[in-house]
Amino acid sequence: MTYALEARGFTITYPNAGQPVFPPLDLMVEPGETVALRGESGAGKSSFLYAVCGLLPGGIPAQTGGELRLFGKNPAQCARAELTRHVGMVFQNPETQLFCGTVALEVAFGLENCCVEPDSMRRRVREALELAGLWERRACAPSQLSGGQKQLLALAAVLALRPKLLLLDEAFSQLDSESAARLFEALRELQSQGQTILFADHDDARCAPYRNIWIGGAAP
Amino acid sequence: MRNKQTDPRVVFLFVLLLSSGAALTRQALPMIPLLCSAALAAVLAKAPFGQLLRRLRGLWATILAVAALQALLSGDLARGLLAGACVLERLLILLLAGALLAGYPGHVLVQAMLQLRAPYQLAYMVSLGLRFFPQFSESFRDSLAALQLRGVEPRRLKPRARLKLYTYLLLPTIVSGVNGARKLAMAMELRGFGAYPRRSAYAPLHMRRGDWLAFAGVLLWAAGMAVLVIFVGINYPIG
Numbered sequence: 001m002t003y004a005l006e007a008r009g010f011t012i013t014y015p016n017a018g019q020p021v022f023p024p025l026d027l028m029v030e031p032g033e034t035v036a037l038r039g040e041s042g043a044g045k046s047s048f049l050y051a052v053c054g055l056l057p058g059g060i061p062a063q064t065g066g067e068l069r070l071f072g073k074n075p076a077q078c079a080r081a082e083l084t085r086h087v088g089m090v091f092q093n094p095e096t097q098l099f100c101g102t103v104a105l106e107v108a109f110g111l112e113n114c115c116v117e118p119d120s121m122r123r124r125v126r127e128a129l130e131l132a133g134l135w136e137r138r139a140c141a142p143s144q145l146s147g148g149q150k151q152l153l154a155l156a157a158v159l160a161l162r163p164k165l166l167l168l169d170e171a172f173s174q175l176d177s178e179s180a181a182r183l184f185e186a187l188r189e190l191q192s193q194g195q196t197i198l199f200a201d202h203d204d205a206r207c208a209p210y211r212n213i214w215i216g217g218a219a220p
Numbered sequence: 221m222r223n224k225q226t227d228p229r230v231v232f233l234f235v236l237l238l239s240s241g242a243a244l245t246r247q248a249l250p251m252i253p254l255l256c257s258a259a260l261a262a263v264l265a266k267a268p269f270g271q272l273l274r275r276l277r278g279l280w281a282t283i284l285a286v287a288a289l290q291a292l293l294s295g296d297l298a299r300g301l302l303a304g305a306c307v308l309e310r311l312l313i314l315l316l317a318g319a320l321l322a323g324y325p326g327h328v329l330v331q332a333m334l335q336l337r338a339p340y341q342l343a344y345m346v347s348l349g350l351r352f353f354p355q356f357s358e359s360f361r362d363s364l365a366a367l368q369l370r371g372v373e374p375r376r377l378k379p380r381a382r383l384k385l386y387t388y389l390l391l392p393t394i395v396s397g398v399n400g401a402r403k404l405a406m407a408m409e410l411r412g413f414g415a416y417p418r419r420s421a422y423a424p425l426h427m428r429r430g431d432w433l434a435f436a437g438v439l440l441w442a443a444g445m446a447v448l449v450i451f452v453g454i455n456y457p458i459g
Contacts, residue, residue, distance in 0.1 A: 055410070080409065095400075109411055109413075113387040125422065
């Protein structure tokens with residue numbers, strides 16, 4: 001069986017750091033599964049997610065040890081185009097992910113990069129924005145949205161690319177409870193459609209329904 | 221996407237010809253028709269020139285000082301004044317050209333650059349670079365406000381101490397700006413930026429009849445202006 005994500009004895013060591021960020025990590029995520037990545041601040045959750053989407057050690061200087069496979073392939077050796085099809089990531093701060101002039105263009109950006117045909121692109125933009133509940137606001141500038149809506153937009157922008165594995169790096173942490181609940185509802189909807197999700201989070205209640213993997217030590 | 225505005229590609233062409241004319245013309249008198257054309261275009265396009273002037277108000281003293289210095293250093297006062305006027309005219313033309321483009325949303329300008337066959341990485345780099353400066357100044361103001369809330373009032377400090385304070389503030393602001401830019405680059409890369417040699421467009425620009433007329437008008441204007449500037453430059457070589 002090919003796992004969506006497979007880590008065996010995986011470690012990350014930053015330059016000038018004497019030891020790896022976290023002890024050797026073993027993790028298997030099956031297609032369609034949702035897994036919560038837990039750990040204290042600084043435990044290495046973000047670093048691990050960067051490695052999964054191929055940004056580390058390529059873009060971020062670090063040494064990795066052990067084995068990491070994304071749908072059977074080493075993400076560090078995958079071409080960017082292939083990685084875009086396999087994995088999408090929503091970051092903690094929506095401000096650093098949104099840069100286009102309108103909500104619709106923000107979602108279309110990734111599709112434009114992947115040379116998706118205009119008709120198909122319009123359909124996918126609409127689908128993603130409807131899932132995020134932002135279709136009515138498609139002509140607005142992202143800066144006009146609330147914090148929660150911005151994070152939903154960041155999610156929609158990633159989902160439009162239909163990645164097989166969706167990563168969320170503490171995407172709820174800057175949201176008020178209502179916005180966080182809405183984003184979580186969107187994730188549950190995706191999960192019910194068979195989307196593979198790996199999300200880093202600190203909230204016990206949100207993580208409780210899923211398999212929890214602790215980075216940097218066992219559960220407290 | 222762009223209402224009834226002229227296609228930005230036509231405006232790009234106009235701005236290119238206008239600024240080239242301003243850069244090539246060395247005399248104050250022949251520059252006047254160029255300045256008048258730029259002003260007329262800015263009025264017709266309802267360009268946000270006043271807004272741009274207000275934003276640059278801190279620079280006006282420097283610009284006038286440069287023009288005055290040029291006038292004083294040229295030896296002959298009359299010739300020097302004309303040289304100073306020439307500098308001012310050139311700057312005004314460039315500002316008006318900038319105002320013409322500033323009237324368009326950033327994403328429309330990026331799309332225009334893309335359809336003008338500019339490499340898409342370059343078009344986005346320019347657009348994001350322009351976005352970086354207001355963010356940087358906002359971040360600096362936030363740091364300054366945080367300092368003021370802790371009881372430090374920069375205006376009451378001696379110039380040397382104030383300079384030192386600004387130096388301390390600048391470094392964390394730059395670091396936070398660079399970190400933000402790095403996160404943005406990562407987000408863009410993950411959404412396939414640069415993964416393929418070309419890209420498709422969600423909202424491509426289309427030239428309408430009015431745009432083609434404006435395009436022809438710009439070409440006619442350029443030809444007429446070239447003749448006029450050369451004629452005035454040869455017959456009235458002032459400045």
